[in-house]
Amino acid sequence: MRRFLPKTLNQWLLAAIPLVLLLAWLLNHWLLGVAAVLSALCVLAVRNPKFEGNWRRLPWLQKLFPQPAAPAPIQPAPVMPAPPPPPRRIRRHEAGASLAEQMIDQGRVALLLRPQVATSLSAADLEQAQAALDEAMAIVPQGQVAMRSRAFDHADDENPVRAERLIQVEGFFLDRFCVTNHDYEQFVADGGYEQMSLWDESIWPAVLGFVDRSGQPGPRYWENSTYAANLADHPVVGVSWYEACAYARWAGKRLPTDPEWVKAGSWPVFAEGAKPVQRRFPWGDSMDRKRVNVWGSGYVSTVAVHAMPAGASVNGVQQLIGNVWEWTSSTFGAWEPASRKIETALPLKSVRGGAYDTYFDTQSHCQFQSGESPLARKHNIGFRCSLGFCDVIHQIDQAAEDDADTRNTDRLPTATPEEVHA
Amino acid sequence: MRANGLLEMDSYRLAAYTVPCPCYICGGGNNFDAELCRHCHAPMALAHQATSQKIHPRMIAAVGPSGAGKTVYLGMLTDMLSRQDENMQLLARGAFSIRLQQNAMASLGRCEFPHKTPNEPDRWNWVHCQVLRKGQRATELIMPDLAGEALLEEVDHPNSYPVIRQFLSKCSGVMVLVDAPRVESGDHDEDFHTMKLITYLSELSADKKTNWHTRPVALVFSKADQCEHCFDDPQAFARRHTPGLVQQCRERLKRHHFFAVGVAGACGFRSEPFGKVHVPLRIEPRGIVEPFKWLLDELAT
Numbered sequence: 223m224r225r226f227l228p229k230t231l232n233q234w235l236l237a238a239i240p241l242v243l244l245l246a247w248l249l250n251h252w253l254l255g256v257a258a259v260l261s262a263l264c265v266l267a268v269r270n271p272k273f274e275g276n277w278r279r280l281p282w283l284q285k286l287f288p289q290p291a292a293p294a295p296i297q298p299a300p301v302m303p304a305p306p307p308p309p310r311r312i313r314r315h316e317a318g319a320s321l322a323e324q325m326i327d328q329g330r331v332a333l334l335l336r337p338q339v340a341t342s343l344s345a346a347d348l349e350q351a352q353a354a355l356d357e358a359m360a361i362v363p364q365g366q367v368a369m370r371s372r373a374f375d376h377a378d379d380e381n382p383v384r385a386e387r388l389i390q391v392e393g394f395f396l397d398r399f400c401v402t403n404h405d406y407e408q409f410v411a412d413g414g415y416e417q418m419s420l421w422d423e424s425i426w427p428a429v430l431g432f433v434d435r436s437g438q439p440g441p442r443y444w445e446n447s448t449y450a451a452n453l454a455d456h457p458v459v460g461v462s463w464y465e466a467c468a469y470a471r472w473a474g475k476r477l478p479t480d481p482e483w484v485k486a487g488s489w490p491v492f493a494e495g496a497k498p499v500q501r502r503f504p505w506g507d508s509m510d511r512k513r514v515n516v517w518g519s520g521y522v523s524t525v526a527v528h529a530m531p532a533g534a535s536v537n538g539v540q541q542l543i544g545n546v547w548e549w550t551s552s553t554f555g556a557w558e559p560a561s562r563k564i565e566t567a568l569p570l571k572s573v574r575g576g577a578y579d580t581y582f583d584t585q586s587h588c589q590f591q592s593g594e595s596p597l598a599r600k601h602n603i604g605f606r607c608s609l610g611f612c613d614v615i616h617q618i619d620q621a622a623e624d625d626a627d628t629r630n631t632d633r634l635p636t637a638t639p640e641e642v643h644a
Numbered sequence: 645m646r647a648n649g650l651l652e653m654d655s656y657r658l659a660a661y662t663v664p665c666p667c668y669i670c671g672g673g674n675n676f677d678a679e680l681c682r683h684c685h686a687p688m689a690l691a692h693q694a695t696s697q698k699i700h701p702r703m704i705a706a707v708g709p710s711g712a713g714k715t716v717y718l719g720m721l722t723d724m725l726s727r728q729d730e731n732m733q734l735l736a737r738g739a740f741s742i743r744l745q746q747n748a749m750a751s752l753g754r755c756e757f758p759h760k761t762p763n764e765p766d767r768w769n770w771v772h773c774q775v776l777r778k779g780q781r782a783t784e785l786i787m788p789d790l791a792g793e794a795l796l797e798e799v800d801h802p803n804s805y806p807v808i809r810q811f812l813s814k815c816s817g818v819m820v821l822v823d824a825p826r827v828e829s830g831d832h833d834e835d836f837h838t839m840k841l842i843t844y845l846s847e848l849s850a851d852k853k854t855n856w857h858t859r860p861v862a863l864v865f866s867k868a869d870q871c872e873h874c875f876d877d878p879q880a881f882a883r884r885h886t887p888g889l890v891q892q893c894r895e896r897l898k899r900h901h902f903f904a905v906g907v908a909g910a911c912g913f914r915s916e917p918f919g920k921v922h923v924p925l926r927i928e929p930r931g932i933v934e935p936f937k938w939l940l941d942e943l944a945t
Contacts, residue, residue, distance in 0.1 A: 376754045517929070518727060547926075554925075564912035564923060579928040582753050592926040594910050600872075602909075602928065 322347040328408045331355045332474030335614035359395035359609065360486075360537040366390050367485040368498050369557045370589050382559050388498070389481040395614075396478060396486045397606035398539050399527040400457035400546060401469060403441075403449035409469045410447050415439035420468040428597060432465055441465070442599040455526040457546045457604035463571045463596035466549045466605040475607035480552035480591065482608055483574050487535055487542040487588035502587045504535035504542050509583040514544030517581045524578055524602075543586055546604035547573040547594070554593025568595050577602035668694050668701075668786075670810040684807035685765035689738050690772055690786060697737075701772060701784035703814050704939060708821030709837035710792030713866035715758050716907050717821060718789050719748020720932050722771055732937065733776040737784075744769035744789050752907070752927050761791040765807045775940065783940060796837060799844045813848050817860040817939045824865035824874050824904065827885045835886045838863075842889070846896045860899040860942035862935040863889070869906030869930065878902040899942055903935040 239262045246255035322343060325334055333339060334351040343351065368386045371377075377384050414420060416439075421429055434444035441449075442460030449458075461469075463477075470476050478486070488500035501507060503514075511519045513533035524545055534540045542548075554570035555563060570593030576586025579602055584590070594603060664673030668691040672683035680687055694701060706714045722745040725734035736742045747769070751758040761768060768788055775783040790808060798805040812818070820841060826834045842861075849855040865881060868874040874881045879902045882890050893900045908924030915921075 372755060562914060564914050564925070565920075566912040570910070570912070570925075576926075577928065579930065581927045581929055584753050585755070585926050590926075592910065593912070594925075598910075600909070 322351060326351060326354045328412070328473075329358065329405050330473050331358065332609050332614060334474075336474065337615040340615040355395070355614070358398060360398050360535075360539045362391075362394055362396050362482065362486045362537060362539075364391060364393040365485070365490065366492070366498065367481050367488065367490050368500060369481055369484060371558050371562065372591055373558075373562060374589065375584060382561070385559060387557065391479075391481050391485045393611045394478070394482055395609040395611070396482070396539055397475075397608070400541060400548065400604045400606045401466075402455050402527055403444075403458045404454040406441065406458040406461070406469060407448060409472050410440050412472065414468060414472050417472070420471045422464065422467070425464045428462075428464065432462065432599070434460075443601065453524075455528065456524045457527055457541075459524065459546055459601055459604050460599045461604070462599050463549050463594075465599075467551075469605075470607045473607060474613075475609045477549055477551040477605060478608035480550050480556065480572050480574070483542075483548065483550050484588055486537070486539050487575070489536045500588070502589070503533075504539070504588065505533060509586075514576075514586070515541070515578045516544045516576055516583075516586050517579050519544070519578070521578055541575075542588070543575050544580070545578055546575075546602055547577045547580075547592065547600075548575050549594075549603060549605040550574055554591065557591065564593075566593070566595075568597075570594055571596045573603055665691060667691055669807060669814070680766050681807075684810055685768075686788075686807055686811070687740055687770050689740055690770065693737055693772060699784045701786045702816040702943065703786045703811060704936075705790065705812060705815045705818045706787065706821060707790060707795055707812075707818055707841055708792060708864075708866070709796060709823070709834060710760070712792060712821040712823045712834075713907070714792060714821055715744070715748060715761050715789050716752070717819075717864070717866060717905060717932070718771065718787060719745050719752070719758065720907050720929050721936055722773070722787075723749050724929060724932055725775070725936075731778055732933065735774045735776065737772045737774060740769075741771045741773055744771055752924065755924055755926070757922055757924060761789055763791045763794045763797075765794070765805065777940070780944065783943075795841070799840045802844075809848070812845060815859070816943050817862070818845065819862045819864050819935050819939065821864050821866045822886070822889075824868045824881070825870040827865070828871045828874075828881075830885075835889055838886070838889050839892050842892050842896055857896065857898050860901075860939055861893070861897050862939050863893065863900060863902045864935050865902070865904045867906060867908075867911075868904035869909055869928075870911065874904040875906070875931065878904040901935075901938055903931060903938070905929075905931040905935065907932070 242258035434440040438447040440447045490498040552572045580586040660676045667681035669686040670684040798808040845856040909928040910925040
């Protein structure tokens with residue numbers, strides 16, 4: 223008797239439908255009848271093999287209407303252990319392609335475009351890598367840039383502090399955006415803190431101390447080696463100068479030097495027989511708080527790296543001013559006259575550009591230099607990377623052409639470092 | 645004609661001189677045209693404004709040992725609040741009230757700290773301002789920039805600076821600034837100076853209802869940018885580095901709270917002919933408004 227009883231809800235429903243129909247006919251209640259017919263249709267519909275693929279996606283439906291058992295095979299095959307996968311005969315091209323894509327995703331295009339590596343890439347990969355480089359980095363042509371003292375703006379014309387030095391800068395690529403939390407996570411996930419070759423040997427003892435709030439390797443304000451969910455495209459902060467350098471090495475790049483950074487932002491123009499004309503801010507000579515994230519702009523923290531496109535430099539480098547200070551590879555105080563040298567307990571590294579909490583306009587322009595201990599992991603210091611033309615293949619030809627064009631147009635002085643006292 | 649005119653003027657002045665004009669801070673009588681009180685050297689403009697505007701400003705003091713950063717803090721606070729257009733605004737009353745802000749900002753803008761406040765009370769800067777807060781009535785405030793050395797002199801030798809005693813007696817609340825890096829480095833002088841100040845305040849009035857036991861005191865660790873963990877938990881920082889101060893506050897002050905503030909992002913030294921000068925490498929204020937806001941909230945309750 224028991225074997226004739228319905229076993230699943232599905233079967234119970236099917237058995238109940240004729241009963242409900244009978245009840246509806248007996249009570250002369252048409253609504254009950256309609257409900258029973260609709261229920262029957264539904265049950266039939268979900269049992270239809272056409273819907274099999276769809277109902278598999280809904281676990282609660284599967285539980286309600288279990289899938290009918292597949293008919294047993296006539297001659298069941300003996301259960302054999304799965305054969306071991308054959309050794310992968312990966313073609314060189316395929317391996318290169320997948321690795322190249324992975325490295326492009328990680329933001330390590332520069333490594334692919336190194337002369338030693340690029341020759342082994344296929345044309346398609348090379349093209350893809352070059353496109354990725356163009357997208358991520360802007361070209362800054364070679365030329366001279368005037369480097370000034372911190373007190374330049376406040377000194378009289380006769381004051382030796384007004385002296386400025388013309389520095390020759392070779393052509394280079396500069397990241398259009400600061401390194402984001404998402405970018406940096408790739409480095410952390412790739413074991414960047416364990417790859418000692420990325421770190422200066424002198425700093426090895428300190429690397430163990432570069433941990434996040436949970437004690438895991440990572441920037442100071444992260445937790446469990448990851449960032450807050452809404453900060454993926456914000457610049458990474460809480461990283462020391464050494465961490466920034468290690469990331470840059472991992473990505474096949476380097477930190478920009480002080481003159482490089484200033485050149486990218488102030489975009490000097492040399493009129494014949496005149497002093498170089500350099501922009502105070504990447505967009506012009508006066509502060510506009512709508513273009514940058516500094517104190518008084520209306521933000522109280524960092525913003526996404528692509529949030530303020532109006533503040534971009536001539537060549538499309540964004541947020542050079544504001545949001546976060548940026549580590550450079552140079553030493554702080556190199557442009558100060560001897561009489562105004564600033565002493566600190568530890569030699570400081572140069573930071574540039576101002577941050578979201580920088581109070582004065584006079585401290586958030588292209589020429590202003592501040593310093594920070596290379597071990598400091600501050601809430602408002604991030605970084606971006608640069609790359610010399612000579613460090614990548616192919617691009618160099620095009621970049622050199624552009625560079626030559628610019629040189630012809632602007633009539634830059636000869637490429638020897640020169641000190642000029644204004 | 646000329647002689648008649650002079651006689652009229654003289655008689656007018658004589659009449660005015662017969663009515664003493666009380667100082668707003670010490671209550672001492674002064675001539676109607678005095679610029680500073682002859683008793684305590686507070687600006688008489690405070691009294692004139694209170695009379696003409698029919699207002700009764702409350703007083704808030706920023707006190708602390710010499711070099712704790714009172715001038716920088718007050719200058720930064722007034723400038724930040726006068727530039728903000730949300731939540732809280734500060735409007736100066738009288739040109740003299742802007743001098744402190746102007747001097748401090750001019751120095752910080754050049755990446756220099758302002759000069760030390762002189763000990764002479766007649767050279768101090770006073771701020772009389774109106775604080776506007778969303779959904780609340782405007783508050784009239786007087787905040788002087790007291791000299792740290794004068795404060796310690798008054799604490800060690802009471803009545804050497806009557807203006808300090810009179811002002812602190814009438815203050816509604818006080819912000820005590822403590823140099824966080826010095827405290828962290830184990831310099832107990834800072835701790836002792838602050839404890840002396842708290843003791844001095846506690847002894848100012850014997851009245852149980854109005855003495856400093858019931859008035860709000862914000863204990864502010866200044867220069868906290870040089871010891872960043874101070875920002876994470878100022879109370880824990882105080883317990884770790886100034887246990888004596890914490891105990892004193894717990895016993896003597898009913899309403900107190902610890903804060904951390906920083907103005908310079910990083911600092912260095914420059915050698916000048918007269919010695920080493922402390923210079924800020926950049927200005928990025930942190931936590932400046934919070935102690936002041938807490939104090940105003942406490943005053944409102």
